[in-house]
Amino acid sequence: MFDSIEKLEDVCLKDFCTFKIGGIGKIILFPKNVLELKSVLKECKNNNLKYFILGNGSNVLFPDYYFDKVIISLKNFNVVKVIRQNVVYAESGVNLFALNKFLADNSLAGLEFSFGIPASVGGFVYMNGGAFGQEISNFVLRVKIFENGKVKWLSRKDIDFQYRHSGISGIILGVELKLQSGDKKNIIKKQQENLAIRKENQPYNKFSAGSIFKRENGCIPAKIIDTMGLKGVKIGGAEISKKHAGFIVNNGDAKAIDVIALIQFIKHKTHMNFELEIVVLA
Ligand SMILES: Cc1cc2nc3c(=O)[nH]c(=O)nc-3n(C[C@H](O)[C@H](O)[C@H](O)COP(=O)(O)OP(=O)(O)OC[C@H]3O[C@@H](n4cnc5c(N)ncnc54)[C@H](O)[C@@H]3O)c2cc1C
Incomplete structure (x- = not known):
């Protein structure tokens, strides 16, 4: 099964999450493009297999026992490019460190708040991740998803972004982000300041999955x-x-x-x- 797809079988789940917790996973698939993703989903459907989309594993708690869902990682969806002035398209598998480096190199400001969060773009959009009073949804123009066998674009207004919630039901393939022109040195300075605050206030050098609970109605x-x-x-x-x-x-x-x-x-x-x-x- 999944013959032509890059895969790992009987994996140690600890290696695929920042909590470093978990038993053995049956299989992880790494499709390289939409065609491969489509064939993976078709095979899951034909064989009645459940699947789970994994980003960078920085918000998940895997079970201690055998995990028999098919894990699909989009780490090979890793293109990031400027598509027009101040607008960047980033694929789901790009991690936020790489995205932030790309933005600094291109003097694009806005996402410095996310520097230091060990997430992938797909997971961060799905969770509507944020920090320091900002959220990724503030920068989203549209999101490219794969749903019901088709690639679709969701514009920001069609997405129910809330605190740590997007409600996106398809598989996120990539996102268009609107940034501001900035100064490379200032962007890097801000990124490093934010990272320093994280290291000061959070158990950054320990294994975790970030905040366990959501903030709700002003309750912290x-x-x-x-x-x-x-x-x-x-x-x-x-x-x-x-x-x-x-x-x-x-x-x-x-x-x-x-x-x-x-x-x-x-x-x-x-x-x-x-x-x-x-x-x-x-
Ligand atoms: C040290 C540390 C600090 C953190 N600080 C913050 C913080 O400041 N702010 C914050 O918001 N979070 C923070 N987090 C939590 C975490 O980084 C975020 O929730 C992040 O958005 C998860 O991204 P991920 O790629 O790791 O997703 P994963 O943990 O792999 O997955 C999370 C969820 O997203 C879904 N998903 C992933 N990729 C896709 C996709 N392509 N399409 C559809 N669904 C997908 C998964 O199915 C799963 O339901 C922190 C975590 C750690 C370990």
Whole structure:
């Protein structure tokens, strides 16, 4: 099956997520273009196989057990180019470090807020990622998706962008972004300042999936967790970060069940039914 497609079988899922947690994945496919993606989806459909689209794995919690869904990675969709003045087209598999470097090299400003987030363009658009009061949706002109066997463009107004939510149902192939003209040195300076703030405030050198819970209606889960004195609480190898109460970190040998138990513990102790920001596949 999936004969002509680049693939890895029986993979260690830890290697495909920033949490470094997970059991064995049956297969990961790396289609190189839309034709290959189309054939992958057709084969999934014909064989009644469920699939999961993986970006950079910076927001997912894989299960400890055998994961038998077909994982599709768009890492080979990695073109980024200026298509007209101040407008860039970036494919889904481009990671945000590469995108930010490209933007700085082309003196295009706006996305410096995203520097240091270990995401792919596809995952960041899907999650409507953001930081420092900005979100990727502020820069989106249109999104190219693959849905029901066809390539389509969604204009920004047709997308239900909300806080950490896009509602996009197809597979994101790429995005057109509107930037501003800027000065390369200033852009790099701003990127580095933002990265320094991250390193100062977040457990940046530890394995995590970013913020565990979403902020909702002005409620900041990290603040409540911190106020309750829960920083540093551990279950197995998972720990509520001592540096930032909104993060759960993997101290090296954490299991998905440890993270899930810690999430339950937080909800129980705070009496809050926080909505998850991470995508739990376990
Ligand atoms: C240290 C650290 C710091 C972080 N800081 C931030 C931050 O400041 N702000 C923020 O918003 N997030 C942050 N995150 C979380 C994470 O980086 C974002 O949620 C990011 O958008 C996930 O992108 P990804 O490519 O890794 O997606 P993945 O984690 O691989 O996938 C996330 C979801 O997107 C879907 N998806 C991925 N690619 C596609 C595609 N091409 N088409 C359709 N669906 C797709 C997946 O199916 C999944 O449901 C941080 C994470 C870490 C580890």
